[in-house]
Amino acid sequence: MASPTPVTRLTSVLRADNPGPMTLDGTRSYVLRAPGSATCVVVDPGPDDAAHLDALAAAGPVELVLVTHRHADHTAGAPGLRERTGAPVRSADPDHCHGGDPLRGGETVRAAGLRIDVLATPGHTADSVCLVLADDGPVGALAEGVPASVTTVLTGDTVLGTGTTVLSAPDGSLGAYLASLDAIEAVATAGPTVGLPGHGPVVVDLAARVRAYREHRLERLAQVRAALAALGLAPGAERAVDQVVARVYADVDPSVLGAARQSVAAQLAFLAGADEAARRPPPRGRSRSRRTGS
Numbered sequence: 001m002a003s004p005t006p007v008t009r010l011t012s013v014l015r016a017d018n019p020g021p022m023t024l025d026g027t028r029s030y031v032l033r034a035p036g037s038a039t040c041v042v043v044d045p046g047p048d049d050a051a052h053l054d055a056l057a058a059a060g061p062v063e064l065v066l067v068t069h070r071h072a073d074h075t076a077g078a079p080g081l082r083e084r085t086g087a088p089v090r091s092a093d094p095d096h097c098h099g100g101d102p103l104r105g106g107e108t109v110r111a112a113g114l115r116i117d118v119l120a121t122p123g124h125t126a127d128s129v130c131l132v133l134a135d136d137g138p139v140g141a142l143a144e145g146v147p148a149s150v151t152t153v154l155t156g157d158t159v160l161g162t163g164t165t166v167l168s169a170p171d172g173s174l175g176a177y178l179a180s181l182d183a184i185e186a187v188a189t190a191g192p193t194v195g196l197p198g199h200g201p202v203v204v205d206l207a208a209r210v211r212a213y214r215e216h217r218l219e220r221l222a223q224v225r226a227a228l229a230a231l232g233l234a235p236g237a238e239r240a241v242d243q244v245v246a247r248v249y250a251d252v253d254p255s256v257l258g259a260a261r262q263s264v265a266a267q268l269a270f271l272a273g274a275d276e277a278a279r280r281p282p283p284r285g286r287s288r289s290r291r292t293g294s
């Protein structure tokens with residue numbers, strides 16, 4: 001049976017066998033435990049794959065299961081893992097809680113000898129959270145080039161190991177996503193911080209990755225604005241998604257076109273909202289600033 005591979009002092013990873021265009025090389029489930037703790041916390045059970053869930057259960061006793069967001073490649077295995085371990089499953093989305101309360105942003109979870117801070121990071125989905133572990137440190141291969149003392153952030157799909165994140169329909173939001181990047185950057189600039197994504201390898205400099213993500217988002221937004229102008233369309237126009245995708249994402253692989261459509265829809269909604277906000281008089285005593293950057 002596969003067993004989790006240590007990544008940092010407090011975390012190890014077990015990759016599920018569900019590779020694909022949206023899951024990269026497979027969903028990464030993480031096992032968290034303080035040194036010497038008899039129990040562990042599992043973050044993202046992954047798909048409903050018996051071998052994967054058996055291996056996670058064998059890493060236990062599992063005291064608690066946490067979920068970064070509602071997508072099936074992270075949550076479908078949650079009922080099966082609860083069945084195997086009896087551990088409560090907590091998620092920001094009540095629909096994905098099993099025997100546990102919904103996670104709240106700003107909450108501190110204490111389990112397996114750890115302090116786990118919950119950071120609400122909507123944008124990829126409305127219920128996305130990141131989980132923050134202070135006082136961690138790299139082990140094994142990661143120890144080369146990473147300071148001995150780091151903060152670890154489990155980022156779910158909000159920040160990935162490679163590529164960029166989709167703003168998922170129907171609840172993905174660009175405005176929320178940009179604010180979430182700010183919130184992660186605030187954590188990641190307080191000291192050396194590594195990101196443990198739901199897909200793809202460790203992000204060794206999370207602050208730098210977040211800045212690159214913001215730049216990418218604002219670049220895409222500028223492209224979408226330019227496409228709308230060239231097409232003579234308002235952001236809310238009928239068929240705007242199709243026409244903008246055809247122009248801006250002309251050369252993406254067909255396997256990710258659905259994702260591109262969802263991200264464009266979120267960008268058009270952002271622009272429609274921003275345009276609407278721009279037509280309103282600014283609130284008294286505050287300067288009028290818009291966060292579209294481009």
Ligand SMILES: [Zn+2]
Nearest residue numbers: 069071124157
């Ligand atoms: Zn996802």
